[in-house]
Amino acid sequence: DTGVSQNPRHKITKRGQNVTFRCDPISEHNRLYWYRQTLGQGPEFLTYFQNEAQLEKSRLLSDRFSAERPKGSFSTLEIQRTEQGDSAMYLCASRWGGQNTGELFFGEGSRLTVL
Amino acid sequence: TQLLEQSPQFLSIQEGENLTVYCNSSSVFSSLQWYRQEPGEGPVLLVTVVTGGEVKKLKRLTFQFGDARKDSSLHITAAQPGDTGLYLCAGAKSYGGSQGNLIFGKGTKLSVKP
Numbered sequence: 238d239t240g241v242s243q244n245p246r247h248k249i250t251k252r253g254q255n256v257t258f259r260c261d262p263i264s265e266h267n268r269l270y271w272y273r274q275t276l277g278q279g280p281e282f283l284t285y286f287q288n289e290a291q292l293e294k295s296r297l298l299s300d301r302f303s304a305e306r307p308k309g310s311f312s313t314l315e316i317q318r319t320e321q322g323d324s325a326m327y328l329c330a331s332r333w334g335g336q337n338t339g340e341l342f343f344g345e346g347s348r349l350t351v352l
Numbered sequence: 353t354q355l356l357e358q359s360p361q362f363l364s365i366q367e368g369e370n371l372t373v374y375c376n377s378s379s380v381f382s383s384l385q386w387y388r389q390e391p392g393e394g395p396v397l398l399v400t401v402v403t404g405g406e407v408k409k410l411k412r413l414t415f416q417f418g419d420a421r422k423d424s425s426l427h428i429t430a431a432q433p434g435d436t437g438l439y440l441c442a443g444a445k446s447y448g449g450s451q452g453n454l455i456f457g458k459g460t461k462l463s464v465k466p
Contacts, residue, residue, distance in 0.1 A: 241394070247383075252386055270453065270454075272456075273388050277458070277459075277461075278444075278458050278459070279358075279440050279456035279457050279458045279459045280395065280440070280456045281456070282449060282453040282454070282455065282456075285453055293453060295453075328394055328395075330394070340385075340397040340400070341385075341395075341397065341442075343394025343395050343396070345392065345393055346392075346393075346394055
């Protein structure tokens with residue numbers, strides 16, 4: 238399978254703990270996006286990378302959130318000192334940035350539950 | 353903040369009926385995409401519209417981009433249970449050059465009963 242891969246698929250943690258999610262994009266895609274989706278809502282943009290550079294961050298991305306894409310391939314999203322409000326599906330997507338109208342290919346998401 | 357409003361939020365219909373889903377904004381988008389998402393999966397692209405007034409057809413699905421590129425609609429003819437899912441519209445925020453992120457609407461949850 239050469240699609241976007243995310244892990245873990247599910248994570249249950251206690252409030253105050255740190256969690257990290259990993260995303261492996263489609264290999265030839267230079268752009269990688271993180272979105273958050275809560276029940277009944279559409280995906281909310283968090284941040285995106287072009288190669289290893291983080292080009293844009295949403296105001297939703299508080300200082301407890303940090304994302305990296307050190308070698309321009311896989312990316313990690315870390316949430317420190319988790320809160321119950323962080324419970325959501327975290328979606329990763331990738332695409333080739335050469336086309337402004339290019340399709341976003343999404344992974345299956347990492348569902349976070351904060352107790 | 354550019355917002356995309358989708359209506360209706362929920363739609364439950366019988367197999368064979370027609371339906372239209374709307375996506376509206378006060379902002380102009382350089383392009384607009386429609387995605388379909390099933391439970392436990394990520395969204396999957398259905399179509400991209402770029403030109404104002406553009407109409408695209410995908411089997412029983414017809415997509416239209418408003419003349420002013422602020423709104424779009426999705427019409428499904430003779431809906432089938434397999435059409436059940438969350439339909440999301442997403443607008444491209446930037447113009448020309450390199451494109452930034454996509455802004456998503458909240459989605460329309462469609463249920464088609466046999």
